[in-house]
Amino acid sequence: GAGVSQSPRYKVTKRGQDVALRCDPISGHVSLYWYRQALGQGPEFLTYFNYEAQQDKSGLPNDRFSAERPEGSISTLTIQRTEQRDSAMYRCASSLIWADTQYFGPGTRLTVL
Amino acid sequence: DAKTTQPPSMDCAEGRAANLPCNHSTISGNEYVYWYRQIHSQGPQYIIHGLKNNETNEMASLIITEDRKSSTLILPHATLRDTAVYYCIVRYLSNTGNQFYFGTGTSLTVIP
Numbered sequence: 001g002a003g004v005s006q007s008p009r010y011k012v013t014k015r016g017q018d019v020a021l022r023c024d025p026i027s028g029h030v031s032l033y034w035y036r037q038a039l040g041q042g043p044e045f046l047t048y049f050n051y052e053a054q055q056d057k058s059g060l061p062n063d064r065f066s067a068e069r070p071e072g073s074i075s076t077l078t079i080q081r082t083e084q085r086d087s088a089m090y091r092c093a094s095s096l097i098w099a100d101t102q103y104f105g106p107g108t109r110l111t112v113l
Numbered sequence: 114d115a116k117t118t119q120p121p122s123m124d125c126a127e128g129r130a131a132n133l134p135c136n137h138s139t140i141s142g143n144e145y146v147y148w149y150r151q152i153h154s155q156g157p158q159y160i161i162h163g164l165k166n167n168e169t170n171e172m173a174s175l176i177i178t179e180d181r182k183s184s185t186l187i188l189p190h191a192t193l194r195d196t197a198v199y200y201c202i203v204r205y206l207s208n209t210g211n212q213f214y215f216g217t218g219t220s221l222t223v224i225p
Binding site: 004033040041042043044045048056089091093101102103104105106107109 | 147149154156157158162200212213214215216217
């Protein structure tokens with residue numbers, strides 16, 4: 001079946017603009033995770049949902065970052081007033097249940113000029 | 114949350130077994146060991162996971178020491194397509210989360 005999909009695959013924006021990154025998990029997967037990956041590093045946990053409930057947002061770097069999953073399926077990660085340091089690959093993963101193996105999407109490459 | 118230590122890079126001859134070590138000396142009793150790999154800029158790909166016993170699937174084998182403080186991922190017959198960064202992860206499972214803490218991984222190069 002279809003895997004995790006993310007859009008857009010590439011996003012270039014100017015400093016100070018808001019961006020919204022979308023994640024479409026594997027159908028039927030209850031849990032959804034957001035990670036950020038800098039060049040040469042492993043993915044870094046940002047936040048996590050079970051259904052529509054945000055269970056853990058301890059990894060969000062500051063209050064410019066937020067995420068939602070209103071209907072328990074598609075999720076959006078929003079970054080307000082982007083800064084150059086926000087440039088990274090943003091990855092989404094989903095798992096069937098909360099304690100299960102996570103499957104990753106292809107990521108969105110964000111570049112803030 | 115338990116941290117992992119991996120060598121930054123390794124080489125392996127094509128057709129030979131690749132043995133990738135990982136230390137996780139602070140692992141606790143209910144924490145699983147997961148292995149993922151990442152080829153170029155693709156998303157991390159799940160390989161295998163285990164708790165106490167050795168595990169094998171179509172991709173690899175996972176050997177976990179009896180004290181669980183280290184493990185080895187074995188790719189039995191490495192091919193050029195196995196060139197990737199391999200991450201050993203201890204999954205921290207709490208009542209609110211299922212968090213994976215990635216390190217910097219081992220960059221495996223399979224040599225023809």
